[in-house]
Amino acid sequence: MVDTSESQIEMDKHPSCFTIEQVASRTGLTRRTLRYYEEVGLLPAAERTEGNYRRYSEEDIQRLEHIKAYKNLLGFSLHDIRVLLATDQEREVIKEAYRQETDIETKIAQLAQTDVLIEQQLQLVDQKIAGLLEMKASLQERLARHAETRKRLQDS
Amino acid sequence: MVDTSESQIEMDKHPSCFTIEQVASRTGLTRRTLRYYEEVGLLPAAERTEGNYRRYSEEDIQRLEHIKAYKNLLGFSLHDIRVLLATDQEREVIKEAYRQETDIETKIAQLAQTDVLIEQQLQLVDQKIAGLLEMKASLQERLARHAETRKRLQDS
DNA sequence: AACATCTTTAACGTTAACGTCAAAGTTAAG
DNA sequence: CTTAACTTTGACGTTAACGTTAAAGATGTT
Structure with a gap:
């Protein structure tokens, strides 16, 4: 190197x-x-x-x-990321299973199964977003209070 | 227990x-x-x-x-958290110094100083929110594609 | 006083996510 | 063809963030 x-x-x-x-x-x-x-x-x-x-x-x-x-x-673990990024590989595998599966009912069931996983991740993401927005609001509130104080100080 | x-x-x-x-x-x-x-x-x-x-x-x-x-x-490490909480405490310290300060110019300067810290944290939080929103969109996209597929399967 | 529960410190074990080192094969350049 | 730089696959080391177990002391209940 x-x-x-x-x-x-x-x-x-x-x-x-x-x-x-x-x-x-x-x-x-x-x-x-x-x-x-x-x-x-x-x-x-x-x-x-x-x-x-x-x-x-x-x-x-x-x-x-x-x-x-x-x-x-x-801050996700590599394990979680693997689940999240299951796009390519999972899609390939599932599509393979798709081709081998002739029963439409079963195909739909397989789809639903992966949907459950995705929705779980979505929930987690939403939770994190909510927490972060809360934190952001509290930080902005602090800034606002400081601005107030600054104004009061300058009017004197 | x-x-x-x-x-x-x-x-x-x-x-x-x-x-x-x-x-x-x-x-x-x-x-x-x-x-x-x-x-x-x-x-x-x-x-x-x-x-x-x-x-x-x-x-x-x-x-x-x-x-x-x-x-x-x-997803911060405990080490990072210790630093973050330290800056929280640092803010307290600065606030104390702030109360003892009588010069208005100095007070405003001190306010600005803590604002810098807060804004840094805000930036970090915003970055994380942006990343999460992106992830959320991609997950929802996948769900939508699955719904499409499901519909196509049922029309057969 | 005896007993079951709780607590303490100390010390070793564990998992994730790599770092580091060694031995051996590969490649481009002189 | 030799050589320096790059690569490979092990395999063992490391750090963070705890888990687990052990030995001993503390506390409230019977």
């Missing part, structure tokens, strides 16, 4: 071929963290070169940004 | 004398957690009885509720 960005291989700006180091420096995460996220299933297993080196795509980077936001801004 | 609330000692409803078990059940934290918070300096060392038992006050409970909010709603 000596050059932070473009040291290796390809001169081509092909959109879906970043080395682990490039992804690391662009996301602000470490290489270890990227491998760890793959290990625990947060990131779909990256493609490999013939030499077995990982190659990441733009979508991977997008996903990593999402993960960062969920983790740092919202 | 057999009775959750009033098993021990005092019949008197004195406002600032709760056992560790009472505080635990009222805050939803564990006794271990209360001792731990004291250990790491999040909570001021509780008063003791002659028998060396901890006794908590109303203010302690208030502070614990604050800590819980910071931790669960905002």
Whole structure:
């Protein structure tokens, strides 16, 4: 690791071929963290070169940004984030089960099942928003009181 | 631990004398957690009885509720919370200095100083709210797509 | 006084989310 | 072809935030 960005291989700006180091420096995460996220299933297993080196795509980077936001801004655990970001993988799996399932009733039941999960997360998110709005209101109230005081002080 | 609330000692409803078990059940934290918070300096060392038992006050409970909010709603680490609560106390200190100050110009300057702290916290809260709203929208989008699919399945 | 409950401190265990190090293979560059 | 830089997979180490157990003392009840 000596050059932070473009040291290796390809001169081509092909959109879906970043080395682990490039992804690391662009996301602000470490290489270890990227491998760890793959290990625990947060990131779909990256493609490999013939030499077995990982190659990441733009979508991977997008996903990593999402993960960062969920983790740092919202304080979710990686486990919770995996549930929240169940988009790609879950959608694939469910769609597979869909194709193999001929009974429409069963399909609808499967949909409802994932909906329950999503609604649980929605509730949690709403709770957090409510708490944050409360906190925000109380902080603004303080600022307002200070403004009042300031005005009184200046009228003297 | 057999009775959750009033098993021990005092019949008197004195406002600032709760056992560790009472505080635990009222805050939803564990006794271990209360001792731990004291250990790491999040909570001021509780008063003791002659028998060396901890006794908590109303203010302690208030502070614990604050800590819980910071931790669960905002996902702050205990270390960050200690800093945040310190700035709260710092504000108190500044307020004290404020009362002793007679010069109006100085008073206004001091007000502005605490406002900076408050606005920093407000910014953080706003960031978190924005992130949560984004997440909420994406979850609702998924639900909508599922509803679409459900409709298509039923029309067949 | 005996007893069941509560409390104390001390110390070791646990889980998540990585950090760090080692041994070995890969790649671009000289 | 050699070499420096990059990568791989283990595997063990670390920190935060507690959980759990143990040994001993305290308290109110019988």
